Amino acid sequence: MAASTSTPPGPPEPVGRNSKGRDAATSYKWDRLSRPVQVLVGVGVATGVVVIYNGASGLIGHVFNVVLLFLFASVVALILNPVVDLLQRLPGFRSHRGPAVLALYLVIFSAIGGVVALVIPNLVDQAKHIPQLVSQLQHGLADRGIDVNLGAVLPSSSSLPGNAVSVVAGVATTVADIILVVVISIYLLIDGRGLVATMRNLFPENPHRFDFALLATGSTMAAYVRGQSLMSLIIGAYTALTLTLIGVHYAIVIGVAAFLLEFVPIIGAILAMALAVVVALLQGPLVAGLAAIAGLVGHALEAYVVGPRIAGHVTKLHPLVAMAALLIGADVGGILGALFAVPLAAIANIFLGAFYRSRRGEVAITTADDGTVDAESLPRLGDEIEAVEDAGVEGRPVPHFRDAADGAE
Template sequence: MAMSSDLQWRYWAVAALGFAAVLWVLGDVLLPFVTGAAIAYFLNPLVTKLTLAGLPRALSVTVLMLAMIGIVILAGLLVIPSVIAQAVQFTQTAPDLLERLQQFVTARFPNMQGVEEALQNSLVAMGETIRERGAALAQGVWRSVSGVVSVLIFMVITPVVAFYLLLDWPRVVKGADDLLPRQHAPVIRDLAGQIDRSIAGFVRGQVTVCLILAAYYATALGLVGLQFGLAIGVVAGLISFVPYIGAIIGGVLAIGVALWQFWGAPGSIGAVVVIFAIGQILEGNILVPRIVGNSVRLHPVWLLFAISAFGMLFGFTGMLIAVPLAASVGVLVRFGLSQYLASSLYQAPGPAQPLNEDDRL
């Protein structure tokens, strides 16, 4: 006996509410498992390529996991401490930087004497806020990662989860396919394929773009000699996950520091501007079209809303699943719109047919 559509919608709604409830209650506990699943999803295409090349799947997974762990350890020893040190130093230097900016503005624009006091108060307050909140923000992010499980447990569980998921990925996919309701299995498989292409195209591609941009900005700003260039470059590259945000925030910070550090040397200031201009050209015309592709339809505003909303509701774990859920919702909305446009509710009624003699009263 076929289940009515109303009853099916109720089941799906209960499943969605149950998922949200589990995420709400166990968000911090699920963090290493969600992170491990994300790593497994990210590395699975490479494992598949190695398997097709003739390597056993277990050996392919082992090689990739060891390479990833080596990269993380290398970054933790060489890059991350320097970035954190520069970020902390920047939060301590921000009040002095903003005070010099206020002196520069009042010295070169004497007609602004009427607003000098308000400008000074605003800049001083902004600097103190950066100093006070900068370290608190970093500590808050760190506590969200290590609040329930310690850093050691997190670092152990995540690669173990990623390893076993990669090892059993074909069986996991087949098991999920076997559980699909037979009546809707073809449609669900088609939607799952679209969601996978959307997530893979955006997440895998955009992560690669972010890493390239972070390396480019950090290296270029370091060669120019910009103070805090490593931290600003890494931050600008990594938050390029949301289009335009990384370039705007990184550019404002870098140019502001350049004005403070290189005033009187317009060549150095211009070099910082050129670095971010080249970065935007690379991102918009080379990296994103070639790596991410033009078929991924994930609007920046929708992405920013999803990250903000899920981060506020479910913490750091919510931010991790925000992009996959945003991509999934986008595919489902497009599917719903296509169904609506093909339905009689949207289609104009056809011309009235004349009645036959037998149909007339």
């Protein structure tokens, strides 16, 4: 008789290990809850999700705004850095960059203050006559058989306080952002070289790629400032000439104001045109209408024809790309976003181009014994090389890029 073999029974399964039983118990407990309690729990969970989402969105928005401010400040520092280098050659500024930076900002803010002191009082004085001018305009239109109720078109006095509060809040926010950008840019101008050295260490294998990108970026920013100055000069001359031909008083002063306001995108041209129309209203509706037409034509030419072409030429961007960058910057960052949109797009274009060539193995920038920078694997690096070679600043070595064929010889 064969001995029977039997498997000894295993240890009993611990209580709570049965997932089916646990799910059934949970479902039983949830079903035991009354319907109002289930609704309250669902509403509470949904509310928590919404609160967490809104909090995360707000945090991301604040972080994004801070990053934008640092980007704007970096662009300002890149633009003003050559001027600080020039000031450091003067006696009294050679020992440290701080006095040169502060002197530069003192000159900038003094110029802005002078323009404000010149334009704003005249604008306020002219604004006092707006109700009388509106009445005269309405009577003049009525005499010509045009029945227009300008009081219904213009904002009523009851809505002015609310509009004033929103305008003041927007202006205060913009001023605070500008102050932060100025403060950050001052720190970057004074001690930015230490930050640049730290960033350069992120490229230990070939740090001269970073040197090339930095020099090309500085060259692009200098070209952008030259282009924007040319655009402002064109708009200022156009404004002064057209208003003089129309017969508007203070045409030269308004032209100077238009030149300075043109550096502020979108709103600058609008303010210059509004100033011209308000001054022209004192001379009658016909002169004001002609001034408005001249301003609209100038604004259209600046926004859609001349401006994108100049910005695209000096920054190596297609005019459509420059226009798209301007629109996106205005939508994302408001006035500051519009002001720095094209320079940031140009910087991104340089770095993306360098990264693309590096991934294809076309860029190998090294340093020769004499301190020059070579592009050994490229027959020609393109317009970026010419931009960097042409952007020589005294007191700083200008890189020289040698072709592979030249190096072989």
